[in-house]
Amino acid sequence: MKIICIGRNYAAHIEELNNEKTQDPVVFIKPDSAVLPKEQDFYIPEFSQEIHYELEVIIKIKKVGKHIQQKFASEYYDEVGLGIDFTARDLQSFLKSKGLPWEKAKGFDGSAVLGKWIKKESLEDIQNLDFKLLKNGVPVQEGNTQLMLWKIDEIIAYVSKFFMLKKGDIIFTGTPEGVGKVEPNDYLTGILEGRELLNVKIK
Ligand code: ZN
Numbered sequence: 187m188k189i190i191c192i193g194r195n196y197a198a199h200i201e202e203l204n205n206e207k208t209q210d211p212v213v214f215i216k217p218d219s220a221v222l223p224k225e226q227d228f229y230i231p232e233f234s235q236e237i238h239y240e241l242e243v244i245i246k247i248k249k250v251g252k253h254i255q256q257k258f259a260s261e262y263y264d265e266v267g268l269g270i271d272f273t274a275r276d277l278q279s280f281l282k283s284k285g286l287p288w289e290k291a292k293g294f295d296g297s298a299v300l301g302k303w304i305k306k307e308s309l310e311d312i313q314n315l316d317f318k319l320l321k322n323g324v325p326v327q328e329g330n331t332q333l334m335l336w337k338i339d340e341i342i343a344y345v346s347k348f349f350m351l352k353k354g355d356i357i358f359t360g361t362p363e364g365v366g367k368v369e370p371n372d373y374l375t376g377i378l379e380g381r382e383l384l385n386v387k388i389k
Pocket of ligand 1: 191192193240242271358360
């Protein structure tokens with residue numbers, strides 16, 4: 187199982203990090219070891235002083251596909267959820283400044299938090315989903331999938347040109363603005379269309 191992540195998919199988040207819009211989606215991968223085991227707390231790793239949360243809508247691939255056409259993309263997933271793409275922002279900034287790959291800042295153990303899955307059919311419009319992240323009960327990120335620069339079907343078509351998608355693969359579709367640092371004892375809650383799907387404690 188692999189986790190494919192899309193970066194810079196919401197204009198306001200691109201601005202808050204002073205990044206440039208790109209012609210094509212920014213794509214990176216987290217290894218399966220990045221998945222935080224269920225019900226486990228997230229421990230801030232010793233190599234970073236600045237771990238950021240990024241709440242993202244995620245989808246789970248249900249069958250093998252390669253070079254998937256956009257018009258068929260919706261047949262390749264039927265579960266949707268919320269995930270947190272924990273990012274060692276200090277390390278990522280350093281690696282970016284050197285023109286080096288980000289893997290250490292993005293793919294470390296526990297950096298992918300997966301919430302509960304819900305059936306796509308139970309949602310009216312996949313490209314009009316409200317989602318938000320609460321930190322210690324206070325909203326810090328709010329987004330709607332309408333604001334994605336690349337829609338979910340476009341993402342599936344694009345990434346499947348490079349990476350064969352397999353059953354169980356997960357796609358993180360990018361984070362809206364409001365990313366920020368976590369501290370020990372914080373707790374994060376992810377809500378999609380009023381449903382609480384994700385909870386994680388920071389240690
Ligand atoms: Zn992200």
